[in-house]
Amino acid sequence: MRLHGYFRSSASWRVRIALALKGLSWETIPHSLVDGEQRDPGFLALNPQGLVPALEIDGLVLTQSLAICEYLDETHPQPPLLPPDAAGRARARALAQAIACDLHPVQNLRVLQRIRAIAGNADAGTIWARETCDQGLDAFAELVGEGAGAFCLGDAPGLADLILVPQLANARRFGCDMRWPRLLAIEEACLSLSAFASTAPSAVEQG
Amino acid sequence: MRLHGYFRSSASWRVRIALALKGLSWETIPHSLVDGEQRDPGFLALNPQGLVPALEIDGLVLTQSLAICEYLDETHPQPPLLPPDAAGRARARALAQAIACDLHPVQNLRVLQRIRAIAGNADAGTIWARETCDQGLDAFAELVGEGAGAFCLGDAPGLADLILVPQLANARRFGCDMRWPRLLAIEEACLSLSAFASTAPSAVEQG
Incomplete structure (x- = not known):
């Protein structure tokens, strides 16, 4: 699993926390937002929004930190990120x-x-x-x-x-x-x- | 069920669509954003964010349009708003x-x-x-x-x-x-x- 992110990006940190809470390990692919690397063509091909984070997992490219967290919660239910009701x-x-x-x-x-x-x-x-x-x-x-x-x-x-x-x-x-x-x-x-x-x-x- | 909203608010329209797709009926409580009515104390007591929409349903006050749509989808599954996988x-x-x-x-x-x-x-x-x-x-x-x-x-x-x-x-x-x-x-x-x-x-x- 590869996490495209940036160390200071809040949305990337959210996903890092979710991955760590689930006990998962991942490879980090850094994209410096200060240098505009999220607009590089190679990354735009993965995520046309040109935003981090993006998570390569299960043959998919997932974008949007909240959507990624919900996916992780559905595919790795323990410990849960959301209440049961x-x-x-x-x-x-x-x-x-x-x-x-x-x-x-x-x-x-x-x-x-x-x-x-x-x-x-x-x-x-x-x-x-x-x-x-x-x-x-x-x-x-x-x-x-x-x-x-x-x-x-x-x-x-x-x-x-x-x-x-x-x-x-x-x-x-x-x-x-x-x-x-x-x-x-x-x-x-x-x-x-x-x-x-x-x-x-x-x-x-x-x- | 009471929907606090404003006719021109995009986020309120999202929830109106979700309610209508589910075949539900609701009472509208309008709050004019142009006149700042979403900052009235009575509404702030319901939603401290002072934002529409807010949905009174099942004895709850739900806020945030996407969270409301997911709640409606979980409690009224047909027709689904989200894919099955x-x-x-x-x-x-x-x-x-x-x-x-x-x-x-x-x-x-x-x-x-x-x-x-x-x-x-x-x-x-x-x-x-x-x-x-x-x-x-x-x-x-x-x-x-x-x-x-x-x-x-x-x-x-x-x-x-x-x-x-x-x-x-x-x-x-x-x-x-x-x-x-x-x-x-x-x-x-x-x-x-x-x-x-x-x-x-x-x-x-x-x-």
């Missing part, structure tokens, strides 16, 4: 999508580069990113609530957690004040696990 | 997310308002929206390919189609040149079905 799955997916659809896309590198170009200065991108992270994580913290366990949805990590942790790293990088004690507690619980810590950008950068 | 589901979800994560969020009203404010003129938002639609739908057309059936993934409409059709409407509104013959053929096949046509913004605006 439809209501629980809807809640887990809604939490994941609150970040993956409403927050992360509007603060990723592609958008920041456009904002900087429109504004004519580099700070505009960072201010935008910080504000969208603050708003998005305020809402996410409300959605998660106090909860009963150490993770977003109970006592085991799952889809919502593997989306949250990379986003918190982005928020920290953008200079957010990290005003979400419950989310930071979830992050600490996650990063105490090898599946999260060993796949972090700082851990895989040299790899 | 894991690889097919991964492909359907990846197509849906190519629009729902990478395209729609960066051209929705909230972002356009910010772009206009940064640029200091209204046109900047429309130019941005048109360019992101062009790029996103170019990639989507490549991902769909020529295909075998009238819809994105065969002979029946599903998750990818109910995400595509509202996005094509957005692209048309932003003045895109609609250079995707295969996608327009899929749109035509979809809009020949009542589940798509009867739930379109123009059809429900008076409702």
Whole structure:
């Protein structure tokens, strides 16, 4: 199995966590987003979107981090990334999508580069990113609530957690004040696990 | 069942299509995004994100259009919105997310308002929206390919189609040149079905 990704890409880190939680091993094919390598013709032939991650597995090329995580969960059910009931799955997916659809896309590198170009200065991108992270994580913290366990949805990590942790790293990088004690507690619980810590950008950068 | 939405919201239209494909009936609770009604305290108590759609069903409040569609598919399996096999589901979800994560969020009203404010003129938002639609739908057309059936993934409409059709409407509104013959053929096949046509913004605006 070959994972096309980039060490600092949040969406790539999500998939690395899912693979590690499932106890799977993989080969990394790096594509530097800073150097625009995701637009190389060879990679575009694999994924016409020119985005990482893409996972070569079972003779398929899978794209989109959430779709990849659901595929891994269906084909390698243990440990589960989603709750066993439809209501629980809807809640887990809604939490994941609150970040993956409403927050992360509007603060990723592609958008920041456009904002900087429109504004004519580099700070505009960072201010935008910080504000969208603050708003998005305020809402996410409300959605998660106090909860009963150490993770977003109970006592085991799952889809919502593997989306949250990379986003918190982005928020920290953008200079957010990290005003979400419950989310930071979830992050600490996650990063105490090898599946999260060993796949972090700082851990895989040299790899 | 009560659907909190807005007639012109793409994400609300997705859920209306899913409900209609499943043969379900629902009450609409409108929230004007233009007037900012999705930020009213009463609605924020239901959905702290302050976004539509939200679906009250089975004693739950579900948010996030894709999570809602998956819930409806799990609880009302016929007709299915997703293929029966894991690889097919991964492909359907990846197509849906190519629009729902990478395209729609960066051209929705909230972002356009910010772009206009940064640029200091209204046109900047429309130019941005048109360019992101062009790029996103170019990639989507490549991902769909020529295909075998009238819809994105065969002979029946599903998750990818109910995400595509509202996005094509957005692209048309932003003045895109609609250079995707295969996608327009899929749109035509979809809009020949009542589940798509009867739930379109123009059809429900008076409702």
